[in-house]
């Protein structure tokens with residue numbers, strides 16, 4: 001890294017000008033992507049305001065690869081106690097540094113399926129929409145620059161790829177690179193999954209299909225280090241005179257005129273000492289504070305559920321109850337224990353390594369009919385028969401219930417489709433840590449009415465909808481079947497956790513409540529792109545309902561989560577957002 005003083009556009013709060021064309025709240029994954037794209041032609045000025053610092057340490061560049069978790073560069077937030085998980089409290093991981101969560105994440109690059117992105121279009125309320133697989137593909141191609149796998153990796157690990165779904169745009173300096181690693185155990189289990197009934201092998205993890213696939217990591221192929229929003233969308237362009245970044249500052253209010261048009265923002269030093277600064281936006285205020293803080297900034301500014309705002313003594317500008325609702329993440333089981341009592345001979349595979357970041361790069365992504373052929377119909381019918389309000393918080397606003405009813409129709413269908421991913425596990429050896437990529441429980445993230453400026457209250461409401469537990473019970477039963485299926489039967493698998501004493505569905509469910517973690521650090525949904533009468537927060541063109549010149553562009557706009565890790569999708573949303581915003585110019 002060059003010293004931060006070399007970035008002429010990284011400025012002190014006192015050097016911030018009175019007015020910019022665009023103000024971006026949050027210099028994270030989406031914020032820096034859009035900042036770069038809006039300043040490229042030199043016509044407009046952009047100020048990015050980031051809570052975290054510009055961290056020049058090598059820890060950011062080399063950490064990751066399944067680890068990530070640079071605690072020094074993350075917020076310290078704990079969830080509220082989760083009654084569905086024996087009252088456990090969960091640590092909420094999100095990045096707080098220039099680059100946001102892309103600076104601390106595990107660097108896995110995956111894409112959801114075509115059906116999953118089409119769900120977003122189906123949640124447009126009948127409006128013309130391009131929020132679907134076809135409409136998003138150009139943004140995916142722009143979002144990341146593909147480094148193709150080596151011939152060695154292709155030959156030794158059966159890796160295939162499809163250049164029609166990836167871009168190699170010279171202006172895109174966020175890289176998706178195949179980690180040149182692979183082991184005999186991975187190959188062995190790859191073959192076992194491949195022969196399992198219903199498991200498809202797509203040509204590429206990004207081609208809109210699920211199944212057994214190799215995925216990439218966000219690694220710069222030349223430096224062999226983390227490629228993230230800062231190295232892609234700030235460092236290379238930080239000398240643009242029209243692109244400025246101020247750090248260590250927290251936006252605590254969006255300012256509006258009497259017609260609820262956003263006129264700018266007010267921010268305060270994170271250190272606690274120093275004055276508040278107010279800056280005006282000529283064209284637009286763009287919220288990119290992430291799924292946890294975007295709803296907080298909206299609520300602090302008087303946009304949110306009126307009842308909550310009144311409790312917090314915040315004047316209500318727009319009664320928009322959807323703000324902070326519809327919160328969800330992926331759920332995972334940290335440890336499923338199983339061993340073979342007769343050891344297989346694993347093939348010897350040595351993939352010559354290029355680069356110093358190695359990562360689990362093989363995964364299996366399966367729809368419910370493949371994982372639970374005898375149970376998916378029952379689970380889908382039970383889910384569809386639910387009163388949509390039954391498992392939402394007691395005081396849920398009718399618009400949010402309507403939005404959930406709409407999701408319920410689509411997700412019920414998705415439970416019967418192989419093409420929507422529910423089950424996922426990374427393949428490194430026997431067993432794995434299974435994930436439910438499509439939970440139907442919905443939580444909330446809201447300001448704390450007695451301390452609105454403090455960290456928001458994050459409530460996953462994990463397993464509040466019993467369907468999620470039914471689905472996870474099926475995952476355990478699937479793992480049991482899989483490890484004794486076909487050629488694996490001869491090795492006589494013996495499960496160690498949950499183990500032989502945990503047999504019935506009820507026993508498995510009880511065990512799971514003590515084990516599951518409701519977050520894989522992929523929070524979404526709290527400012528959903530859905531109609532206002534369905535509890536949505538932003539429109540098809542990402543403007544906040546009831547306001548003017550205020551948009552949201554980060555992970556919070558996903559109405560339903562994708563069956564994949566989220567960073568690639570967030571980059572694609574940001575690329576699409578930049579096009580939408582430019583079209584308004």
Ligand SMILES: Cc1cc2nc3c(=O)[nH]c(=O)nc-3n(C[C@H](O)[C@H](O)[C@H](O)COP(=O)(O)OP(=O)(O)OC[C@H]3O[C@@H](n4cnc5c(N)ncnc54)[C@H](O)[C@@H]3O)c2cc1C
Nearest residue numbers: 026028029030051100101105106107108251290555565567
């Ligand atoms: C530990 C961890 C591991 C992960 N692993 C993976 C992985 O391996 N693969 C993958 O695909 N995804 C992974 N993810 C998820 C992925 O990184 C995120 O989905 C994505 O980066 C979110 O982008 P965003 O723009 O929505 O938010 P962020 O990138 O989090 O950006 C939000 C920014 O806004 C700033 N901010 C917040 N409030 C304010 C305020 N009031 N004023 C000013 N600034 C503010 C924050 O400091 C932050 O920098 C992981 C995430 C984490 C945290």
